[in-house]
Amino acid sequence: MTNDKGILIKNVYYMLTYAFQVLKQSNYDEVESEEFENIQDLFAAILAKGIAQQLKQGLYQEYISRCDNLSVLRGKLDIHGTINNKLQRKQKLSCEYDELSENNVFNQILKTTAIILLRQSTVSAERRTALKKVMLFFEGVDMIEPACIKWNMLQYQRNNQSYKMLLNICYFVLDGLLMSTEKGEFKMATFLDEQHMSRLYEKFVLEYYRYHHPDLRATASQVAWNLDDGVIDFLPIMQTDITLRYGDKILIIDTKYYAHTMQVQYDSKTLHSNNLYQIFTYVKNQDVSNTGNVAGMLLYAKTEETITPDCDFNMSGNKISVKTLDLNIAFNDIAAQLNRISESYFGDVIKKEE
Template identity: 75%
Template structure:
């Protein structure tokens, strides 16, 4: 890796597109700082984001309680109350809901912040900032990271501001390793295929969605173009990015691999990843129902330091196919220029909306 600091700063910019809230002015100074560790960047974002959230007020939701009270509150628990009567206790067993800050959203924020504060890779300045905002979380419990059901978290009007913060928490907590010493957590390397592939895909989509609204960037499913029979058991064709302008369509499939080329075991030669090429070809041919040739496909890899870098354009059964790389270890202006060139090379001169 040529300069980890540059790559980490670019991850901030990628997050800024994936989560538009980071484009607000109170996050500006983060983009100008140099980070040696990704955990330090996450700590800076969380410290800023939680501080901003505290000014708005922590999200509250109704939490169920069961208490023995002198007066009725909420719903009477008959069985519990009879039990008290038999023991000659003048108490009512009550079940009631109460608005509380001690909910799973704030528990995730607290747990993530505490774990980041324990990481030696997090700068003292960032740890201090997290400790400061955590003073307001005394009434909030910690939560075991493995117990978090990320797929059932629902965002609505009152907690929409938590969306970006909890995604940062997911990146942090999903990469945790339990240390054998003192039962503490350690951070795994965020810059792996699993985490970066999701961010890479989301970034490219949101970049085109923001800067080129006329291309109507989206990530739709493609229907199978079959002549007869049922599609019930055919796999879903879920695209990463689809750009459309009038009759022209460009389907982009992003890939973040440690190796952008595959090695043919028998001969030792390097080729494009077979499955990726089959996949994009299938997407293109099923999208181009009329065989017009106006649908193109592109495999877009994050560039590695390998000596052989994929860079090819070719026609396949009447449709243009491309295999390209995007260099993420360069100034962000160069990254933007690479993405701009992809759009203009296929759609021609097209208006760009500046940030």
């Protein structure tokens, strides 16, 4: 199945496997072999499998501060609370203490996302059954209001590193919620939109090159401003999506995921001017010595428009390309497109050194 933009649902899964390497593990093999009617069903399958795997390792626990009236001292004595107990003739000590609990924000997000997916008619009965099964172990975990989740405040460390992929899936689900005015229930918006897919698309391309072409040292690096004079404090940071390096040659790739690849001005279609200015700025500031060994590429996700850009320019001694990546074909062919991009720029250099 495809979405409105023409992307195969299975290809979204493959993009997720590169963005989050954990999906390459053998326990997700069943997910890869299945067919999905829609993206919500895919997310439900990944979460059900991932939560089941997490349960085998044990749910992540955090210390939660509690205050209770106890018969014996535990933790820190709350003087004011204990005095109130005495006044009420209660023979109890008011104690403040920390206790390991599964009822933390990480597990709350998992439970909330699973419950919302269970309420979606687009999720198959098979996936609902799997989610219900793992939710039996979340009785002591509270739900959380999606709008209250501070995603940028979540901190991962050794004990909860395995949650990172699962919570990214939860983000895709919860960030695409719409409130129904009829019953007050959450409904899911289409995931495959510009906001969500642009992030996944960028991460996928970067991780693909890291995995299959380690010799190109793919990174999301910053480009320093090449100034003759002046203070750089107020200049914006130039952060590339993907930078590939081999020897003294550099290719800067800026991924773009738009509903419309071309902009329309006076009934004529042209490239997005801001995108072209951006990649040109990256390249010229990276190529400090004006060697011409730095190239730039705008890599658009192909739409169903009749005209899609596929062109190369030589601008002030540097090569600037605008290409499209078709995501509505077999994944092997997507991989071949990405391989051709690296070979077209680095092929000659790599062959000489070999």
